[in-house]
Amino acid sequence: MIEISYMQMFIFITLIWILVRFVIAIKFKKFSIKHELQMLLVYICLVVIARFVYFPLHYVDGEIGTLKIDFSKTPSDMISLTPFYFLFDRYDGWLINIIGNIAMFIPVGIVWPICFSKLDNIKKTVFAGICFIVFIELSQLLCPERHTDIDDVILNTSGVLIGACIVFALRKSCKDVS
Template identity: 40%
Template sequence: MIYIPFIPTETVFAVLWVIIRAVLALKNKKFGIKRELMMLLMYVNLAVLLRITFFPMQINNGRVLPLEFDTANILPLRINMIPFVNILDYIDPVDILLNIAGNVMMFIPSGIILPILFKRLDSFWKVTAAGAGMSLCIEILQLPFAVRASDIDDLILNTAGVMAGYGIYALFRHMKRGGNTKTKSTAQEG
């Protein structure tokens, strides 16, 4: 069995992120502080997703428990392809609500950040597809870990979170454009 500790994993993720951002800045010969701050938000978003989706939620002596990789327990793969069956396995209705709310809320930031960072993600459906792709990658990457399970519920709820996030983004964009339109028409009248 191999134990993958949380802090070193996040450290490697952070170092790789900085290296990739530096290489891209050198390659493109430009560095925009506003864009890099948005990319930093995306990094934090991804780091939180990594923590929540891969490492056990239990904490022991103030430390996140390690992720366990055991080749003897990879098969059979733990996959649920029937929507909302596993949610009903929870005994306490509060646990059901926490599972649903948590899976939706942790992907809301992605739905807000993705269209800001990537101009090609300029519609609800493109952002939804990108968010669903992120969630699918997480579910696939969880397959070899005995303490994790890939669940269609997570994919559905995570995608709903991205959709809600895009809705928030679109609402603020609409309010900003609406405010600019009113300001311009008022200025022209005066």
């Protein structure tokens, strides 16, 4: 079993982010402060989502608990493919779970179409969001303390959709005003 602290994951994500941004700047031979500040919003989305998706919400000895990865566990008991089975009244905090899963991904629906010009409509933005969400849910199969749940995919996708609707409605209203 491997244990990773949030700080270790934060440093890893940050180093990979800096390396990727540096390689892209060299490859395309251009650097824009405005674009990098926009991309910083994507980075913030990734770091915040990683915090809440992979690490326990409750502090352990005053610190964020560790992420445990175990390649020897069978993930079958960590998967829920029945929609809405665990969603309502199954445990304390179910309402916070619903609101949190939606709210956590609203920024993805807002930030990604601003930063990635190819996400030029709601469908493309939601599709990109679903791909990201499915990656997250599948990666949780390696984490015995995490749970891969279709409800998370539905709620997270709802968040991306809400964010995308906001950004594209604002874009439309700005075009209508001009």
